[in-house]
Amino acid sequence: MTIFTPDSPEDVVATVKWAAAEELPLEIVGHGSKRGIGRPINASHTLDLSRLTGVTLYEPAELVLSARAGTALSEIERLLEANHQKLAFEPMDYAPLLGGAPGGGTIGGALAANLSGPRRIKVGAARDHVLGVEAASGRGEAFKSGGRVVKNVTGYDLSKGMAGSWGTLAVLTRVTFKVLPAAETEATLLLRGLSDSQATEAMAAALGSSAEASGAAHLPAPSAARVLAGGLGHRAATAIRIEGVALSVAYRLERVRDLLNPSAPVQEELAADESRRLWRDIRDCVPFADVSERPVWRVSMTPSEGWRLVVELRKFAGADGFYDWQGGLVWLRMEADPEAHQVRRLIRSFGGGHATLVRASLAQRAATDVFEPQPPALAALAQRLKHGFDPKGVLNPGRMGASAAADSPLQAAAG
Amino acid sequence: MSHPALPEPDAATLARRAEIVAALRSIVPGEGVVDAVAEMRAFETDGLTAYRGLPLVVVLPETVAQVSRVLSYCNDNNIRVVPRGSGTSLSGGALPLQDAVLLVMSRFNRILEIDYPNRVVVAQPGVTNLGVTNAVEEAGFYYAPDPSSQIACSIGGNVAENSGGVHCLKYGLTANNVLGIEMALMNGEVVRLGGKHLDSEGYDLLGLMTGSEGLLGVVTEVTVRILKRPETARAMLVGFPSSEEAGRCVAEIIGAGIIPGGMEMMDRPAIHAAEDFVHAGYPLDVEALLIVELDGPAAEVDHLIERVHEIAKRNGATASRISQSDGERLRFWAGRKAAFPAMGRISPDYYCMDGTIPRKELPRVLAGMHELSKKHGLKVANVFHAGDGNLHPLILYDANKPGELEAAEEFGADILRLCVEVGGVLTGEHGVGVEKRDLMPEMFNETDLNHQLRVKCAFDPQSLLNPGKVFPQLRRCAELGRMHIHRGRLPFPDIPRF
Numbered sequence: 001m002t003i004f005t006p007d008s009p010e011d012v013v014a015t016v017k018w019a020a021a022e023e024l025p026l027e028i029v030g031h032g033s034k035r036g037i038g039r040p041i042n043a044s045h046t047l048d049l050s051r052l053t054g055v056t057l058y059e060p061a062e063l064v065l066s067a068r069a070g071t072a073l074s075e076i077e078r079l080l081e082a083n084h085q086k087l088a089f090e091p092m093d094y095a096p097l098l099g100g101a102p103g104g105g106t107i108g109g110a111l112a113a114n115l116s117g118p119r120r121i122k123v124g125a126a127r128d129h130v131l132g133v134e135a136a137s138g139r140g141e142a143f144k145s146g147g148r149v150v151k152n153v154t155g156y157d158l159s160k161g162m163a164g165s166w167g168t169l170a171v172l173t174r175v176t177f178k179v180l181p182a183a184e185t186e187a188t189l190l191l192r193g194l195s196d197s198q199a200t201e202a203m204a205a206a207l208g209s210s211a212e213a214s215g216a217a218h219l220p221a222p223s224a225a226r227v228l229a230g231g232l233g234h235r236a237a238t239a240i241r242i243e244g245v246a247l248s249v250a251y252r253l254e255r256v257r258d259l260l261n262p263s264a265p266v267q268e269e270l271a272a273d274e275s276r277r278l279w280r281d282i283r284d285c286v287p288f289a290d291v292s293e294r295p296v297w298r299v300s301m302t303p304s305e306g307w308r309l310v311v312e313l314r315k316f317a318g319a320d321g322f323y324d325w326q327g328g329l330v331w332l333r334m335e336a337d338p339e340a341h342q343v344r345r346l347i348r349s350f351g352g353g354h355a356t357l358v359r360a361s362l363a364q365r366a367a368t369d370v371f372e373p374q375p376p377a378l379a380a381l382a383q384r385l386k387h388g389f390d391p392k393g394v395l396n397p398g399r400m401g402a403s404a405a406a407d408s409p410l411q412a413a414a415g
Numbered sequence: 416m417s418h419p420a421l422p423e424p425d426a427a428t429l430a431r432r433a434e435i436v437a438a439l440r441s442i443v444p445g446e447g448v449v450d451a452v453a454e455m456r457a458f459e460t461d462g463l464t465a466y467r468g469l470p471l472v473v474v475l476p477e478t479v480a481q482v483s484r485v486l487s488y489c490n491d492n493n494i495r496v497v498p499r500g501s502g503t504s505l506s507g508g509a510l511p512l513q514d515a516v517l518l519v520m521s522r523f524n525r526i527l528e529i530d531y532p533n534r535v536v537v538a539q540p541g542v543t544n545l546g547v548t549n550a551v552e553e554a555g556f557y558y559a560p561d562p563s564s565q566i567a568c569s570i571g572g573n574v575a576e577n578s579g580g581v582h583c584l585k586y587g588l589t590a591n592n593v594l595g596i597e598m599a600l601m602n603g604e605v606v607r608l609g610g611k612h613l614d615s616e617g618y619d620l621l622g623l624m625t626g627s628e629g630l631l632g633v634v635t636e637v638t639v640r641i642l643k644r645p646e647t648a649r650a651m652l653v654g655f656p657s658s659e660e661a662g663r664c665v666a667e668i669i670g671a672g673i674i675p676g677g678m679e680m681m682d683r684p685a686i687h688a689a690e691d692f693v694h695a696g697y698p699l700d701v702e703a704l705l706i707v708e709l710d711g712p713a714a715e716v717d718h719l720i721e722r723v724h725e726i727a728k729r730n731g732a733t734a735s736r737i738s739q740s741d742g743e744r745l746r747f748w749a750g751r752k753a754a755f756p757a758m759g760r761i762s763p764d765y766y767c768m769d770g771t772i773p774r775k776e777l778p779r780v781l782a783g784m785h786e787l788s789k790k791h792g793l794k795v796a797n798v799f800h801a802g803d804g805n806l807h808p809l810i811l812y813d814a815n816k817p818g819e820l821e822a823a824e825e826f827g828a829d830i831l832r833l834c835v836e837v838g839g840v841l842t843g844e845h846g847v848g849v850e851k852r853d854l855m856p857e858m859f860n861e862t863d864l865n866h867q868l869r870v871k872c873a874f875d876p877q878s879l880l881n882p883g884k885v886f887p888q889l890r891r892c893a894e895l896g897r898m899h900i901h902r903g904r905l906p907f908p909d910i911p912r913f
Contacts, residue, residue: 020898042792054779057776060670061666061667062773063669065692069622084672115866116603116621120614121613124587125613127622127818128587128590130454133518135815137866139898140864141862143862143865143866144863145867147771147839147858148773149771149772149773149803149804149840150584150771151583151588151771151805151844152840152842153626153842153844153847154841154842154847154849154851154855154865155858155864156623156631156870157577157590157622157623157625157626158623158866160618160619160622160623161619161622163619163622164617165619166617167619176876181669181671181672182672183670208531208643209643210644210645212711214428245712245719246717247709247714247715247717247718248712248714251712251714252712267492273646300612300614300616301611301612302533302612303533303611304530304533325613328533328612328615351610351611352610353610353612354612354616364685371617372616372617377604377605378606378617379608381600381620381874382617382618382620384872384873385618385869385870385873385874387896388869388870388872388873388896389866389869391896391898392898400617
């Protein structure tokens, strides 16, 4: 077992080329902050990108930033903050949930895992902000795609193709992102004591107004009690975030208050600092940061249907849930077994979507499809893509499982 | 114009035409198969009208099952297929091929579902872009991407081209506003990517499909996100003595943290042509004109437009006006929106380019264009999506004058090379198609292109879907799949390892 820590793109390419020639699988890691997500990888060596660092271009007036893939996300966020800018997709930090040191993670990892946060409902995920990539495919060949400009339809968008591929198609060496101005201020309207279904209606009404809410989450009482260090007390809280220039935030907040007052009369307001802390807790799944290995699902489904999944699931399994993205992102913590079959059956019965087992014991991850299994035609298409980019199956073999991509070397070699 | 080289027609397919037409008729009954030359003329070109050609046969299916069967029949019989939406592509993406079935999706013209609580519309691919907005306008919603052809272009075509519009900087491109699609692969398999949920699962095949110009699959259903209309919008006209000052103003607006809903720039020739045509009230004594539109709650818009006004003054604006009514705002836009037809009045022909550049390079690119204009002996006018750096130079020429069309094409290619040279790209929103196909190596090396082709091979291993578009060279997938490997030592002895 060797750990390679190249500090240049050329050495990354050479490492992968060598691994492909020897047919020796590599585990690809940045800071390892999301290493516990996915099926266990059976790799003989590790390709560690944490020394492939440095912001190579940052032009605030052009709203663009490029960095080597191993650059710390925290370093990039500090740099942007100093210029009153941000990565608008609000990349979450899995550390509280998975038990790592907070503030870890690389910019390459943010794209490979297609990270996002509460602002997903307004501005999208990492895939919506990436402008260009440079990478080494599993063939050990360097390629680039995209560029440094927002509007670009020159050729296939391989940059988006890297999003959510979890290092199974190529090793990113440099990424370029669109950056945006940070909001001048923000505030959050809290509706207290709503049931999950009432909250879902309230969130839909807020987002269906012209208030341009940039966050809509619902925390049932047990989850509400765990954010802001217990500051919200043990009572359900539905949160609507408004960001922008101060006078506009005040105005829009008032509009949402009036709109929701008939159905949700108990209202509170969080000013900027507290609002920021609340949304950070929601983003990072703090309600389930319980220093355990109890299974946690990240479920993406039709926003209006999320609460039904939780209600039905509770009829036969111990489960705790809270909601982001207007109800369309359901964080589910199971008491014991992941109940993968039941969770996925219910998602299908409520309009479709998918579930990722983001936390579980090693044994559970080895025995479960961590990523959503795909229908045969789609799985075959994903497998052909994997085979084209990584014919020897040397990049993170097995991580996405047999479903999303057939990435065991044996299957790839047979293809 | 000089016609681009297209793949050699397959003689065996041409010889089997009658049999193929009959087979298609058995799949799509009635008037859904068009093989008479006079009727096929309607489909011989798209929005890039300089290039024309008749297809083998036109087929207009009505159901997803028919699309699937047409594709699988063609796949099994080694017949090429060119998909087409409304045929408004400005890069020849829907240009027919002599030996290819033209698969026209215009009969898929129904909105299938409007879901306000989840703010999505599910539409068949032949619904027009504007048709989506029209369907939800009553409730105060709209679909954000607004390509200038929105009255005609189809939503399926928007997915194929990743269409933009003037509101991209704030509201994103098609790729950022589509949540899901259903599509038929060349082998006839029908798959769904995404849906009403926000993140699609597994690899981002939806991201790869968007902007793939009809080479990967045929879209049979689209789910888009709709937005509530902003409370209000106001626009501002600002004139500058030079494009440098206008460019600095744009940079400073964005530097101040303001993201306008739209921000357009026109140069002197474009201003004059547009003003002569629609009398929008543009100042004529300026070198560059900015239209800046802010949208949102009234108080916010009033506040921000004042800040933009101050920034403009600081940067040497010599003329500025803020719209006082919605009518006035629309008048400001009327000139910009009529810029293309306005060119048609001052020149017999014009050729519209579509490069994107880093905004700060605008003065350099405009200066370069001025030199190129002298070199090629043709005039050029510029309209520019200033917020996102997307440049639309309009080259003026007369096709009846010998040599002018070729000069216009060369001029256009030189402009795009210049865009790439300053860090930009060949096409911002019109697509590569056949038009810019042969310029792809200006931006990508062979390995880059081969990785793009591997995506193509995963979707369409026999390269039957829309061949001759986007890629300068056709490659066999088997050849691309091979790996040449030298086993042995690690070629980089100095990488630290532990």
